[in-house]
Amino acid sequence: MLPPCGVFTGRHSLEWGAEKPVPIAGTQLGAWNARRELYQQVGNFVGSVASPILANIYLHELDEFMEQKKREFDQGKVRRQTREWLNTTFYLRYYRNRIDALKGDPNPGARIKLERYNAKIRELSQKQKRLPASDPLDPNYRRLFYIRYADGTPVQAWNTWGASPLTANVHAEV
Secondary structure (H helix, E strand, O other), X not given: OOOOOOOOOOOOOOOOOOOOOOOOOOHXXXXXXXXXXXXXXXXXXXXXXXXXXXXXXHOHHHHHHHHHHHHHHOEOOOOOEOHHHXXXXXXXXXXXXXXXXXXXXXXXXXHHHHHHHHHHHHHHHXXXXXXXXXXXXXXXXXXXXXXXXXXXXXXXXXXXXXXXXXXXXXXXXX
């Protein structure tokens, strides 16, 4: 494979235009050797392989503190189910049991009841899909979510469908 035209001969197809020169980051630091010496003495961990490892070491205590806060803050095992959803589920179960009881009956009246029960089940299933199964405003259920991405630490406390005013208290403790 041949190199592109002008690599060794100095002839290349790029021409100088009237554009402004593009500033290159780091050129204001001085000569290349001076920048290399500075890098060897100080080091640059941002964006390197060592960056996430150092962040994990540095933020380990914060992670442990937030785990303790989460254990203290979390309340309740599951959200309370809504009464309307429970009633709809009860009637679905009731009509399905009635269908199971009528399946072997050769009576023509049973066939009409089966069709009516199937229609009622379809209606109740559609209604149940539109209803929330649990109460989003349950005061006995709350959760603290702590997410650490690199060096940012967003903390959010949830007891409704949105952030809780208790989040400010947790932020103050952090």
